[in-house]
Amino acid sequence: MARSHRRARRLSAFRAGTSAFLSIAAASLALPAFAQEAPQTQAAAGLEVITVTARKQTEDLQSTPISITAFSAERLEAQGITQINRIQDFTPNLTFANVPSNSGIASNAAVYIRGIGQSDFAPTTEPGVGIYIDGVYLGRTAGGVFDLIDVASVEVLRGPQGTLFGRNTVGGAINLTTIQPDETLRVKADAKYGTDNLVNLRAMISGPLTEGLYAKISGGLFSQDGYVDAPELGTKFGNKDSKMVRGALRFAPVGSRLDVTLAADYTRDKSNGAPVVVTGMDPNAMDGFAVLNNLIASGMTDPGYCLTPAQANNTACYNSRLFSRDTNYSTGETFSDLELWSASLTVSYDLTDEIEVKSISAWRRINGSFAQDRDGSNLDINYVYDDFKQKQFSQELQLVGSALDGRLNWVTGLYYFTESGRDINPIDFLVVYAQSGGYYDYENWAGFAQLGYEVVDGLTLTGGLRYTDDKKSFLPDQYVIDGLAPFMTLPPGTRLAPYEWADNNVQKWTPMVNASWEATPDLMLYATYSQGFKGGGYTQRVFPPEESLPSFRPETVDSYEAGFKLMALNNMLRLNGSAYYADYNDMQLLVADATRVGPFFTNAGKARIQGFELETNFAPGDGFRFNAALGLTDADYKELDEGVQGLTLDSKFVFVSKWTASASGEKDFDLGNSGTITPHVDWSYRSGFFTNANGINTPELYQPGYSLFNANLRWRDADEHLSLTLGIDNIGDKKFRIFGDYQPSFGFFMQGFDRGRQYYAKLGYAF
Numbered sequence: 135m136a137r138s139h140r141r142a143r144r145l146s147a148f149r150a151g152t153s154a155f156l157s158i159a160a161a162s163l164a165l166p167a168f169a170q171e172a173p174q175t176q177a178a179a180g181l182e183v184i185t186v187t188a189r190k191q192t193e194d195l196q197s198t199p200i201s202i203t204a205f206s207a208e209r210l211e212a213q214g215i216t217q218i219n220r221i222q223d224f225t226p227n228l229t230f231a232n233v234p235s236n237s238g239i240a241s242n243a244a245v246y247i248r249g250i251g252q253s254d255f256a257p258t259t260e261p262g263v264g265i266y267i268d269g270v271y272l273g274r275t276a277g278g279v280f281d282l283i284d285v286a287s288v289e290v291l292r293g294p295q296g297t298l299f300g301r302n303t304v305g306g307a308i309n310l311t312t313i314q315p316d317e318t319l320r321v322k323a324d325a326k327y328g329t330d331n332l333v334n335l336r337a338m339i340s341g342p343l344t345e346g347l348y349a350k351i352s353g354g355l356f357s358q359d360g361y362v363d364a365p366e367l368g369t370k371f372g373n374k375d376s377k378m379v380r381g382a383l384r385f386a387p388v389g390s391r392l393d394v395t396l397a398a399d400y401t402r403d404k405s406n407g408a409p410v411v412v413t414g415m416d417p418n419a420m421d422g423f424a425v426l427n428n429l430i431a432s433g434m435t436d437p438g439y440c441l442t443p444a445q446a447n448n449t450a451c452y453n454s455r456l457f458s459r460d461t462n463y464s465t466g467e468t469f470s471d472l473e474l475w476s477a478s479l480t481v482s483y484d485l486t487d488e489i490e491v492k493s494i495s496a497w498r499r500i501n502g503s504f505a506q507d508r509d510g511s512n513l514d515i516n517y518v519y520d521d522f523k524q525k526q527f528s529q530e531l532q533l534v535g536s537a538l539d540g541r542l543n544w545v546t547g548l549y550y551f552t553e554s555g556r557d558i559n560p561i562d563f564l565v566v567y568a569q570s571g572g573y574y575d576y577e578n579w580a581g582f583a584q585l586g587y588e589v590v591d592g593l594t595l596t597g598g599l600r601y602t603d604d605k606k607s608f609l610p611d612q613y614v615i616d617g618l619a620p621f622m623t624l625p626p627g628t629r630l631a632p633y634e635w636a637d638n639n640v641q642k643w644t645p646m647v648n649a650s651w652e653a654t655p656d657l658m659l660y661a662t663y664s665q666g667f668k669g670g671g672y673t674q675r676v677f678p679p680e681e682s683l684p685s686f687r688p689e690t691v692d693s694y695e696a697g698f699k700l701m702a703l704n705n706m707l708r709l710n711g712s713a714y715y716a717d718y719n720d721m722q723l724l725v726a727d728a729t730r731v732g733p734f735f736t737n738a739g740k741a742r743i744q745g746f747e748l749e750t751n752f753a754p755g756d757g758f759r760f761n762a763a764l765g766l767t768d769a770d771y772k773e774l775d776e777g778v779q780g781l782t783l784d785s786k787f788v789f790v791s792k793w794t795a796s797a798s799g800e801k802d803f804d805l806g807n808s809g810t811i812t813p814h815v816d817w818s819y820r821s822g823f824f825t826n827a828n829g830i831n832t833p834e835l836y837q838p839g840y841s842l843f844n845a846n847l848r849w850r851d852a853d854e855h856l857s858l859t860l861g862i863d864n865i866g867d868k869k870f871r872i873f874g875d876y877q878p879s880f881g882f883f884m885q886g887f888d889r890g891r892q893y894y895a896k897l898g899y900a901f
Contacts, residue, residue, distance in 0.1 A: 180705040181753050188291050188309065189584070190298055190534055190545045196699045199596075199650035199660035201292040201712040201747055203228075203763070207285060207313075212800060212814055214846050214861050214894075216326070216334060218288070218310075219243065219279045223818040223842065224796045225290050226747040226765025229789050230308075232279040233827055233873050234408035234886070236675070236733060237520040237559070238506025240470035241376075241403050243278025244827075247292050248714065249743045249769040249790045250305030250666075250691060253827045254724050257524065257557050257574045258608055258672040259735055264295070264303040267310045268397065270478050270496040271300040273526045273553050277403060277474045277500060283378055284322075284338045284352040286313045292747065293693045293714060294666025296644040297584050297598030300528065300549050304666030304691050314395065315340040315348035315384050321901055324857075328894030330359040346387035353379040361889050362409040363461040364468070366512070371462055372409025372889065377402045391484035398477040407468035408886060410873065412510035414457050414834065415882040417441060422881025423515050423564040424452045426621070449512060452882070456511045459869070459887060466507030466517045473501045489535035500524040500555075508875075508884060516880050517562040520571075524555035546583040552576065557674065558611065563731060563880075565621040568630065570675050572610040578669075579603040584646070592653070598646035604669040606638040610683050612676055630676045631683045640688050642667045656701040666691040668722065673734040686737045692717045706754055713746040725780055726828040726877045733828040733877060738781060739774040743767065757802030757812075765794040780830040788829055791839070793821040809851040818842050825874035825885070834883050835874030842868060859896040867891040 184195035186204050195204055203225045205215075213224060222230035233244040235254050244253035245263040252262045255276040265272045272278060288310050295303040313320070319341035326334035338352035355377055360370025380399035386392070415424045417438065425437050431450040432439030440451030447455055456463050478496040485491055502522040509515035532547040559571035584598035612630035617623070644667045650660040673684040697712030723738040745766035752760045769787045798816030805811060821839040826832045846861030873886035 180755075181701075181708055181751065186287075186289050187311065188289055188295075190532060191543070196701060196708070196710075197650075197652075197658060199594075199648055199658065199662065199697070199699075201695065201697055201710075201714070203290040203292075203749060205288040207287070210282065210285065210288070212812075212848075213798065213816060214814075214844060214859070214863065215282070216336075217279065217281050218308075221288060221290065224761075224763065224798070224816070226749065226763045226794050226796075227292060227745060227767045228290055228765075228794070229791070230279075231789060231872060233789075234410060234470075234506070235827060236875070237504045237518055238408050238410075238468060238470060238508070239276060239472075239502070239504045239520070240405035240408045241277050241279045241472060243275040244789060245275070245278070245305075245308065246787075246790055247290070247306035248716065248745065249741075249767045249787050250716075250718065251789070252722075252724075253789060254733075254735075256674055257522075257553075257555060258674040259722065259724075260302045260668050260671065262302065262305040262668060264299055264301060264307045265310075266299065266307060268312055268478065269480065269494045269530070270476070270498070271528060271551065273301070273498070273551070274500060274524050276502055276522060276524070277401065277472050280401065280403075281334070281336075281354055281356050281376060281378060283336050283354040284313045284340075284350070284380060286311045292712075293662070293695055293716075294644070294646075294664045294691055296602075296664065296666050297582055297600050297646045298545060300530065300580070301551060301578060302668050304668045304689065312380070312382075312397075313338070313340060313350065313352075315342075315350040315382055316386075317342050317348065319901075322899070324896055324898035326894055326896040328358075329892040330361060330889070332358040332892070332894060334896075346385065346390070348384040348386070350382045350384075351380070353377075360406055360409065361460075362411060364406070364464055365461065366463055366465045367406075367468065369406045371405075371407040371468070373406050375404040393480075393482045395480045396477075397480070399475070401472070401474040403470075403472040403474075405470040407470060407506060408873075409889075410506075410510075410875075410884050410886045411458050411460065411462050412456055413459060413883050413885050414454075415452065416876070416878075419878050419881035422879060424509070424881035427452050427513055427515055427564055452509070452511060452513055452515065459885075462510045463512070464507035464510050465512045466505070468506050470504045471502065475499045486535075488537060489533070492530075492532040492534065494528070494530045494532075496526075496528045498524075498526045509880070509882060510884070513564075514562060515564050515882075519560045521556070521558040523557075524553065526551065526553040528552075541588040542585070543587075544583070544585040547581075549578075549580040549582065551578040559675065560615075561675075561677075563677075565618045566614060566624075566677065566731075567616040568612065568614050568677065570612050570630070570677070572608055572612065572674055574609075575607045577605045586648075592651055594650045596646075596648040596650070598648075598664075600644045602642050602644065602667065602669075604640050604642070604688075606669065606671060607635050608638075608672045608674070608683065609633070609635050610672075610674065610676065624679070628679065630679045632681075636672060636683045636685065638670050638672070638685060640669055642688065642690075658699045659696075660698070661696045662694070664693050664695075666693065671722070671735065673736075675734065677731040684734060684736075686722055686735050687720050689718070689720045689722045689737070691719070703754075707750065707752050709748070709750040711746065711748045714744065716743040718743055723778075723781075723829045724827065725778065726830055726879070731879045736778060737775055738771070738778050738829070740772045741769060741787075742772050743769040757804070758799070759801075760797075760799045762797040763795065767792055767794075785831050786824055788824045788826055788831070791820040791823045793819070793839075795819045807852055809849060810854075812848045812850075813845070814848065815843070815845045817844075825871045827873065827875055828877060830876065832874065832876045832883070835871065835876060835885065837871040840868050840870045841866070853901075855899060855901050857896075857898040857900075859894075859898070861894050861896070863892045863894070864888065864890060
């Protein structure tokens, strides 16, 4: 975007002791509480068996020795969840936020599990939590906050999962499985209407084309008006306009050992812009561009000139006339536009009754453009634009098997991932107009194996190992286009970083060791050591000029976990818990530095994270169901690298709450031939956290702890084909912070807040 156009438009982890942890677990038995459930057929009293695929095999949740939360399509429906990030409200120690990062993207997943994650989608860094759809890794978090149209289950795996999952699962993994077509004809459709002209339309049809050949097609349209006024642009930020279509063709001849599925999907996600506002400025940030703007407005005499009451309406000033919680006064073009395509080919073949070989080949592309007038004013202080392209290919080969009457189980395989693209970022700041960003080309190879052996009845030892070869190359295409004299003396064309490929190669072994013991048929105990690893990278936003492109080292996590899984009260109560301790080394952090314009990545140092999770659900019969979850993430910096600014050992992790909790309850009332009516209520709580995406604990961007209450009433006909749901989300109308940004080089506070209370009605049909 031309500058002239812009200018014109203006082991202490367990310090409470094992006895204290077990006391908490025992006390929770008395709670009307809950975990999340996968596909179910519940009897009058008692809980269904939950199956998961967290270890590349179909297993009973209660016999899978890892900390995992599982949601089925039925549970998502009951909780009123139609967008993936809402699972954070019901999963302990999970943050799944929609963060506009430093570009204004309106659909970017900032996912943290047990305090480990990443908030920026820039291709020079990697997510700390891997997201997988039908076994395919999503290499970028851009577009990672998506709507759910045909999901069969969602699994949240806590702790490093590096042995079996493709890349960057240093914090954990989110594993989504979609409905696969088979011989059963399925038709599902629903329409939802709600607050601010919310319109969600979803439909799916799946079934046989002929014997052994099955197909599925699904799609959705999602729209809603914005809720942050942008009067100078004649629009509202925070709106939604998204379209999705997904299809699958499956070939599985009856009696054959072969199963082949070809799947593809397309998503278009557009928005007027992320729902952010400017809430204030820091008058003490004397090097900030907002203060410099005011100094210029005063004729270079008084930086406090614009902050006097007499200048409150001076349009040359950056001051309180621009500060609001619900209005953004931007004049520069602001928008977010994403297109995503993907295709995959999954081939599995049973070599024997005990051994399966599987191949997953996948392609994915993202085209995006984002623009944001970040200063929220008519002034040229901070405007950014992104031209983002990404394409990836992955190939995974798995060999899964068992022997010795099921006492020996193994998974082994090879993984290949390649990714390339560009992220070109023209930036228009008060003193400089420049191009930032560049081009990237990555390649990742890995071999992995995991083997479990039941040594004696009930006692299983499992070991896993992964070797990773991670290669990254980045070409910075960053130079000055124009400058504001006399503050900018660099001539046009000056390179901000050398125009040459920078290479970052690393090889790493990551192990896992696990022991599980079925103490009784209803109680399993387990302990795990695992290591997580995430490759290094670069800072792609550089100013002032650097002699070489700033880089950062890989980060690692050594995690120690112990847990239990219990069924009780004649299968009416499920209680699962885990405690963990993690050493987090060379942690990669996005920080702000007063000597640089814009945020940059660095290795901040070492940290210690400890905590626990408890989840339970209770189905006493007569149509009652109660669920609850509790999580603790106690994270502390233990050592900071020299030169890291803005952090102390007392600083807190951003976007991470120390406590998360949730509870819900529902009751089925049988109306005979008139069907069933089910009232559902739920509550979730997050303790206070800092929202500044740049890693610094800015008090103005702190979100105190808050509770959310939701409720819905669902009616289903006697055949359970037709349903009608009336619901209220965020009953208390909490306008909590969802995002914050403060950079000393600019000097103003940018924030985003939740929409608040929402009403909806949904009509559905399925058979």
